[in-house]
Amino acid sequence: MPRPTGNPKLRAARLAAGYRSQQDLIDALSARGIVVGRRQVGRWESASPPLPYPDVRRALADLLGQPLEQLGFDVTSGGERDRRPGSGPLPPVNRAPVRTPNAPQPASAAADYLAVTRAHRRLYWTVAPSTLHPAVAAHAALGEQLLEATAGRTRQTLAAALSESWLLAGRVEFFDLREPSRAGSTWVRALQAAGEADDPLLGSAVLAHMAFIPGWTGRREAAAERMTAARTYARRGPASPEFLAWLDAVEAECETRSGSTRTALNLITHGEAILAGGGEHSNPEWMDWFSPVRLAAFKGNTQLAAGHVPQARTTLLGVLEELPADADKQRTVVLGDLGAVEAAAKQPEAAAAYAVRALEMLERHWYATGLERVRDVRRALVPWQHEEYVRNLDDRLYGWGAVVSALAN
Incomplete structure (x- = not known):
């Protein structure tokens, strides 16, 4: 496929910021007292x-x-092309340190770079986030230069x-470090690179991840806008049934967290129907974070939020x-989530036991999202906080190892 024309970095950043059209960006600039026309924005996206x-x-x-x-x-041009007549000298441009440009790379460079990307993808499931993240970020910085x-x-x-x-x-x-603002900036760069690759499914995946932030x-509303963009890109796919069901799952989680559990359950039912129907398109190689059992995990959490406690217990035990x-x-x-189910069912000792099991696992495989679920269980156990089994949970939750892991990761 030919390389996409224009300035995909600006278009991707505009879309990620919620400005669906050039006119939306013009309106946002106008609200700040800056007047530009459609032609000027078109030049920026050329x-x-x-x-500017x-x-x-x-x-x-x-x-x-x-x-x-x-x-x-x-930015190294200093903006001379768009300098206003009579505006006086422009402020000096902060130039990056001079670096030797890379020589033109052979076709093998892409394959070599992709091999490391694939390795990082597999290592994500077993390597501590504080160890893996610097390597992934450095690899991405290398890719931008190449x-x-x-x-x-x-x-x-x-x-x-x-x-x-x-x-x-x-x-x-x-998900691992709970730094949503930082993740948002990183995902803009992912979206820009997907635009360079003219890969609509990757773009859809990035946009759906960005919906998690709001x-x-x-x-x-902000989450729904990003999901609309993600589904638009997915239609350009072709998208596999698993990919489309995952979009339903992402939107369902966003709906659940906004209190719209009925809508969320309908989305999950739709995702289950897509998976059951199958399709001709295969799952993207890089999409290793979703499967039918993970859709069921989304379902169990939504059932819990909806107050369907017995159903949530059955679903989550199956997961x-x-x-x-x-x-x-x-x-x-x-x-x-199972701990939260038992707390909702007024079975506090069972709830504490599930939370302790999760903490034992977190000591081996740190995951900030998992710790958030444990803390949710502990908050639900406040009525029983003087019981010995809750104190045992507190000893584990606030032990030296747990505190050090939380700070290190």
């Missing part, structure tokens, strides 16, 4: 974008959450692998039985 005026640069960087050099602009030295199909392959690396780095930041704090051996991160979440 293959050779002129550097200084006041516009600051507004663009603020609205899109990215520095100008990551929005496809050549991208400048490639062309054609080699560039496209490398860009797709780069997008996956940034996506993985963001997953570690959001979704987990109950900002339903616990079916999870693969390398799914300890997901297992900590399920154990936490």
Whole structure:
């Protein structure tokens, strides 16, 4: 496929920031007292974008959450092309240290880079996030530099692998380290690389992950906008049944956290029907975080939030039985949800036992999302906090090992 034309970095950042059209961005700039026309924004999204005026640069960087050099602009030009007549000298440009450019890379560079990306993908399930994240981020930084030295199909392959690396780095930041703001910036870079690769499914995956950020704090409208964009990209796929069901699961979790459990359960039912119906398209190689059993885990959590306690218990016990051996991160979440089920059923001792099992697993495989579930259980156990089994849970939850792990990761 030909390399996409124009300035995909700016378009991706605009979309990620919630501005679906150029007019949306124009309106946002106008609200800040900056007047630009459709033609000017079109020039910014062209293959050779002129550097905006200084006041516009600051507004663009603020609205899109990215520095100008990551929005496809050549900041080393100093903006002379768009300088206003009589405006006086522009402030000096902070130039990056001079570095020797990479020589043009052979076709093998993309395959070599992709091999490391695949290795990181597998290591995610077993390596501590504080250990893995620096390696993934450094690999992504390498990919951005190599991208400048490639062309054609080699560039496209490398860009797709780069997008996956940034996506993985963001997953570690959001799910393992609970740094949503940092993950948001990382996922913008993943979306930009997906645009360079002209890979709509990768773009859809990144956008769906970005929906988690507002979704987990109950900002339903912002999450829905990102899910609409994700589904739009998925239609350009072709998307596998697993991919489409995962989109349903993501949206269901966002709906659950905003209190719309009926909508969430309908989405999960739709996802189950898609999986049961099958399809002609295979799952993307890089999508190793979803399966029917993981859809059931989403379902159990939503049933719990909806107050369907017996159904949630049955669903989650089935998930616990079916999870693969390398799914300890997901297992900590399920154990936490089962603890919450038992707390809701007024079985506090069983709830504490599930929470302790999750903590024992977290000592081996740290996962901030799993710890959040354990803390939810502990909050539900406040009426029984003077019981010995709750004190034993507290000893484990606030032990030296748990505190050190939380700070280290």
